[in-house]
Amino acid sequence: MATAATTAAAVPAGRHQHRHHLGLRPCPNPRRLHRLRLPASVAFSSPSAPSTSSSSSLSAPATPPPEGGGRLVAELVGVFNELTGRMGEGLATTSSSRLLFRALKLALPALRDGDGGQALTRALAVAATLADLQMDAEVISAGILRKALDAGTISMSDVEAQIGTGIADLLHESLRLKVAPSKVDVLDDESASSLRKFFLSYYDIRAVILELSLKLDTMRHLQYLPKHLQRVKSLEVMKIYAPLAHAVGAGNLSLELEDLSFRYLFPHSYDHVDQWLRNREAECKLLINAYKAQLLQALKSDDELNEIVQDISIEGRYKSRFSTMKKLVKDGRKPEEVNDILGLRIILDPRCDGGSSDWGPRACHRTHEIIRALLKEVPGRTKDYVTQPKRNGYQSLHVAIDVSEPGKTRPLMEIQIRTKEMHRIAIGGEASHSLYKGGLTDPGEAKRLKAIMLAAAELAAHRLRDLPASDHRGGECKNQAFCLIDKNGDGRISIEELTEVMEDLGAEGEDAMALMHLLDANSDGSLSFDEFESFQRQVELMRSLEDRDDHYTKILKDKLQTIDSAGLIHFYRKELGDKLLVS
Numbered sequence: 001m002a003t004a005a006t007t008a009a010a011v012p013a014g015r016h017q018h019r020h021h022l023g024l025r026p027c028p029n030p031r032r033l034h035r036l037r038l039p040a041s042v043a044f045s046s047p048s049a050p051s052t053s054s055s056s057s058l059s060a061p062a063t064p065p066p067e068g069g070g071r072l073v074a075e076l077v078g079v080f081n082e083l084t085g086r087m088g089e090g091l092a093t094t095s096s097s098r099l100l101f102r103a104l105k106l107a108l109p110a111l112r113d114g115d116g117g118q119a120l121t122r123a124l125a126v127a128a129t130l131a132d133l134q135m136d137a138e139v140i141s142a143g144i145l146r147k148a149l150d151a152g153t154i155s156m157s158d159v160e161a162q163i164g165t166g167i168a169d170l171l172h173e174s175l176r177l178k179v180a181p182s183k184v185d186v187l188d189d190e191s192a193s194s195l196r197k198f199f200l201s202y203y204d205i206r207a208v209i210l211e212l213s214l215k216l217d218t219m220r221h222l223q224y225l226p227k228h229l230q231r232v233k234s235l236e237v238m239k240i241y242a243p244l245a246h247a248v249g250a251g252n253l254s255l256e257l258e259d260l261s262f263r264y265l266f267p268h269s270y271d272h273v274d275q276w277l278r279n280r281e282a283e284c285k286l287l288i289n290a291y292k293a294q295l296l297q298a299l300k301s302d303d304e305l306n307e308i309v310q311d312i313s314i315e316g317r318y319k320s321r322f323s324t325m326k327k328l329v330k331d332g333r334k335p336e337e338v339n340d341i342l343g344l345r346i347i348l349d350p351r352c353d354g355g356s357s358d359w360g361p362r363a364c365h366r367t368h369e370i371i372r373a374l375l376k377e378v379p380g381r382t383k384d385y386v387t388q389p390k391r392n393g394y395q396s397l398h399v400a401i402d403v404s405e406p407g408k409t410r411p412l413m414e415i416q417i418r419t420k421e422m423h424r425i426a427i428g429g430e431a432s433h434s435l436y437k438g439g440l441t442d443p444g445e446a447k448r449l450k451a452i453m454l455a456a457a458e459l460a461a462h463r464l465r466d467l468p469a470s471d472h473r474g475g476e477c478k479n480q481a482f483c484l485i486d487k488n489g490d491g492r493i494s495i496e497e498l499t500e501v502m503e504d505l506g507a508e509g510e511d512a513m514a515l516m517h518l519l520d521a522n523s524d525g526s527l528s529f530d531e532f533e534s535f536q537r538q539v540e541l542m543r544s545l546e547d548r549d550d551h552y553t554k555i556l557k558d559k560l561q562t563i564d565s566a567g568l569i570h571f572y573r574k575e576l577g578d579k580l581l582v583s
């Protein structure tokens with residue numbers, strides 16, 4: 001294997017000078033720059049099981065699962081618990097739960113029988129995607145209601161009257177967005193790019209995220225549409241929605257959208273690329289690891305570099321199907337002409353980084369020298385964005401390395417060299433990877449989008465914040481579903497309260513009586529907290545046993561965790577979480 005056979009000793013000898021002999025400008029002291037802290041990572045820690053789950057939840061139920069109207073309540077409680085469980089810490093405030101509960105009561109009956117039994121499953125999958133994108137209760141509720149609106153089983157005035165104007169506004173906005181692409185005659189690169197910018201600038205950004213989740217739902221069920229519509233929708237997704245998902249920081253959602261649209265648009269090339277990458281995958285991954293280890297050793301043993309840096313790390317990656325496909329489609333390249341199939345990224349931690357110090361660039365250039373001495377650099381392919389940063393502030397030095405052996409050609413390997421500070425900007429700053437992938441490389445625009453996202457969080461927090469006086473339990477509620485049904489807050493669910501929720505779900509009055517008989521273990525005519533919890537355990541068991549819900553359950557369990565740690569959604573979620581916390 002023609003890996004970096006030369007050892008570090010072959011590298012031009014480090015000059016062993018003291019720091020100022022290297023011609024470095026002195027390191028301003030102490031830590032001179034207001035170092036922006038990376039935003040704390042988002043808590044994805046929403047429990048996968050509803051809050052009421054316990055080890056006993058899988059034991060056989062004391063009473064048989066309810067039938068008829070009881071089943072509707074079971075469905076409501078089950079779905080409610082799943083979604084609030086996925087909403088992430090801090091977002092499921094009492095006001096949020098109330099809103100979601102109301103939305104579910106309106107949407108579940110409206111969706112139950114539609115689309116050959118698929119309508120409800122699909123609406124709930126949309127809701128799950130939105131919850132995993134760390135969206136708030138308004139957006140999640142709007143996702144479910146939009147499916148009911150599209151099915152024609154509820155109207156906008158139902159939403160306004162029963163849920164509120166906040167959600168109705170969001171839905172109006174999402175409906176406006178839905179038709180926007182049809183206003184463009186030709187979907188070339190330019191119009192697609194302006195459409196994406198238009199979406200982000202002129203529409204409520206939460207409606208854009210809602211639309212993205214709905215698009216994912218459409219793409220997952222594209223097989224039911226006629227061929228020409230499959231192509232039109234896939235093209236829209238590839239040109240507008242997948243880059244938009246990248247731009248807002250929903251990386252995995254974007255990958256799934258790309259994958260699905262590529263498969264429909266170019267089934268043959270998709271298979272071809274998939275096959276091509278698969279055939280080389282094992283060998284290339286070994287090569288990546290071998291080069292990584294050898295480079296790290298060479299860099300760490302170079303005295304000159306070690307004078308400048310205090311730490312060096314290297315990341316490696318093998319390019320994904322979709323990302324490779326995109327390059328092929330973009331300019332008609334062959335897979336072997338994609339020059340970053342194998343990728344390494346060297347991240348240097350200079351003893352003094354950023355500001356007016358030139359230690360960072362010096363470290364990058366010294367690293368480049370070491371690589372040149374060690375590996376076969378492809379002439380004319382080097383890009384020095386360290387000396388000449390891109391307009392968006394992106395800095396990194398890129399070299400292409402020929403890793404072929406005699407008689408064995410291989411794809412090129414790209415090595416990116418950057419400092420920690422440059423990396424921070426590339427990941428989360430205005431040159432962020434999600435904006436780069438989303439085709440939004442203008443820093444002014446990136447700043448503005450972030451401001452819009454933060455303003456949206458402020459507004460949402462305003463509506464979802466709990467007002468202490470408005471809650472007769474003072475915010476104390478061990479079981480949200482119980483408290484929402486127990487309207488008068490006396491700690492018991494009366495027959496009137498049960499009847500009310502069942503009527504909202506479209507069940508008959510006498511069904512409430514039957515359910516009460518079934519669940520009221522001590523026959524006192526009302527449901528205590530414990531009696532309700534035992535019902536919930538049955539609901540969970542029932543859901544886990546149901547074949548019909550297999551698909552939905554899988555989607556729910558298969559948590560997407562789709563948000564980038566530095567994308568716009570991340571900022572939204574963090575801001576909203578902070579705002580709800582202080583209320």
Ligand SMILES: Nc1nc2c(ncn2[C@@H]2O[C@H](COP(=O)(O)OP(=O)(O)OP(=O)(O)O)[C@@H](O)[C@H]2O)c(=O)[nH]1
Pocket residue numbers: 338339340383390392394398425426427431432433434436441
């Ligand atoms: N985060 C971020 N990464 C960037 C940006 N520009 C380039 N990159 C990264 O650098 C890699 C290579 O970019 P370039 O050297 O400009 O190469 P290119 O002309 O896009 O290369 P090919 O399309 O592969 O020929 C990309 O694949 C990204 O990983 C940017 O603005 N932001």
Ligand SMILES: Nc1ncnc2c1ncn2[C@@H]1O[C@H](COP(=O)(O)OP(=O)(O)OP(=O)(O)O)[C@@H](O)[C@H]1O
Pocket residue numbers: 315316317319320323327340342343344345414415416433
């Ligand atoms: N040379 C590299 N070494 C290590 N990681 C990389 C390298 N290039 C990209 N990555 C990372 O791999 C992930 C997937 O990126 P992807 O390959 O889809 O795009 P890209 O190479 O950055 O951009 P483009 O497709 O425009 O070349 C991202 O997290 C990206 O930061």
Ligand SMILES: [Ca+2]
Pocket residue numbers: 486487488489490491492493494497
């Ligand atoms: Ca009560």
Ligand SMILES: [Ca+2]
Pocket residue numbers: 520521522523524525526527528531
């Ligand atoms: Ca009782």
